[in-house]
Amino acid sequence: MAKVTLQTIADRLGVSRATVSYAFSRPDQVSAELRRRVMEVADELGYAGPNPTARSLRLGRAGALGLLFSETLAYAFADPYAVGFFQGLATAAEDAGVGLLILPLPHGDKRTEPVRNAVVDAFCVVSLPDGHPALDEVLGRKLPVVVVDEPYVPGHPFLGIDEPAAGALAARHVLELGHRRLGVAMVGLHDDGHIGWADVARQRAATFEAMRGRRDGYQAAAEEAGVDWAGVPFYELSRNSREAGRQAGHALLARSPRPTAILTNTDVLALGVLDAAADLGLDVPGELSVVGFSDSAAQDAGLTTIRQAKQEIGAEAGRLLLAGAPARPERLLFPHSLIVRASTAPPPLERH
Template sequence: MTARPTLADVAARAGVSASTASLAFSGSGPVSDATKERVLAAAAELGYAGPDPRARSLRRGRSGIVGVVLEERVRSAFLDPVKIRTLDGIADGIAPLGAALLLLPFIGGESEGATIEDAPVDAVVLIGCSPRVGHSLEILRRRGIPTVAIEGGPTGDDVPDISIDNRDATRRGAEHLAELGHRDVGVVTLAFDAERTSGPVDAALEARATTQVTIERLQGARDVFPEAPAVAAATSSVEDGRLAARLLLADASGRVLPAERRPTAIIAQSDLLAAGVILAAEELGLTVPGELSVVGFDGIRVDGLRHDLTTLDQPSTDKGRAAGEAVVRLLAGEPAASLAFTSTLHIGDTTAPPAR
């Protein structure tokens, strides 16, 4: 009695065949009420908990699960408000499927268990801003799993990409700084490559960049400030923003640079990075926005930040929802197109005319 009862056991007890028992459970086939009742009664007596989802999904070819690839440690994804909003939107978008969301860890780790190469999913959403999208796409294409990307960069015709106007939006932020009178502007960027190389951005790094978002946003800044020095942060976090900003504002020994040798404004490619930039500035005795203006990207509220950040407000939830809806369409066999949203410039209290 240790083994869990199977449909066959139930059928035997009810005195019917396994096929009939199956029909009785799924309710679809032509089964007399009396028989169905007998099967249900037998199931109750045996403590049968319904068809095994593993067997069912093998047979049906559908598992009712949609994967979400976070392309980084699950835990750090939970700490990123943009990701959470996006997840929220995805959950909303796939609601008509009634499917559950499987959080897939980044690949390349030493994980034993479920990864993108090996998970029972009907479809997958790649949440980008990541250098690994290319590799993931290849695996999914090979497995023949319908896929939707969010900020995936160039994905090919078979994979709809939900994105925003990264370059235009950043340019609008840069123009806002230019109008205030800023001329010396620095940029703190997201990661460029899979190794998440951090530090000053040079031509070599730009050349081997694989993250579309980083590049587009940098281009937007360069559209207005072609000479702007840039520093890459390893991750989108307050701490890495702080470290990157110090490279723009202080010398090697950690002393603040003289006013003529440091930027009067910094464009950060995420709000978390911007919060780190502000933190670094204040640590160095610089006031914001008096001595340093800061522009972020995302439009989230950063926990613990005392400022109303000037930033580019992007519709994260809408992006997620659109991705979810695209998944639904793909699973229905319909085509799904790529889609681009627009961000709006929110002017807070972290930007002002430069002191000099």
């Protein structure tokens, strides 16, 4: 029998999940009649209410999970990957009857006060660079911690994907199509605001562990195919936006010889590269192949990309933090897959 959740009851009654959550945790926010109906259906389905341990956290302590990530608040609600992850985490919190306290730390922001002053019962840390002082502050609070994407912290649960393998899968796809003139556009290597060309030394010194691994995968696959990585033009960006991708696309496509395939580490950047190709009148995939990453807002554009389980990762992070017992300090790697669509094909000279 499937697990009964707040959403199960909401679907039965034709109301929102939040309404059912209020019936349990904030009964003053719903009518007596609606609360009675919610309780009747809950009893019928054998649902005793939100997780007792999580409910005790809410009633006896802060009743909130802290979500710490290295971007702006506006970005969190606009980036397709971030939105998917947050939906998964928020669903787990809502089912448990606890809230989320969002603690954004935009690139370059080294403050620790938001963490020190946060009234929370646990932390979910998402994509912080190596050595960020806020992470030390989190660990110093001695609260439950789950890390997502980066950095790996020994002794605490880690959720993510096999980044080198995923990067290699993306690069290998275009290499197997016959491409040898590659270009790369990446964001999230460093948090120093750099925009422009990045040589191999700067690439390898990236302070964001996940992006460092993804880039390593690109390089490994290229070198397996006999491509000299030092000769691959690599354009670094400081923000993950479509306009930034367009800027990178123009820079890469101005090279001589021009790349026939461009790898990007986000779908948003890939969409910008497609914009640049359109500006220049280049046919995709006839004259240029483009590969994104994450499968967020990619389908409508026909974008070939790497799919990762963003909502599932968010939900599992919430489950671990609300389980009521210390989570095992293990690396939980979620599956990824190559999704081939209309933005990739053999290079022009390979066509017959």
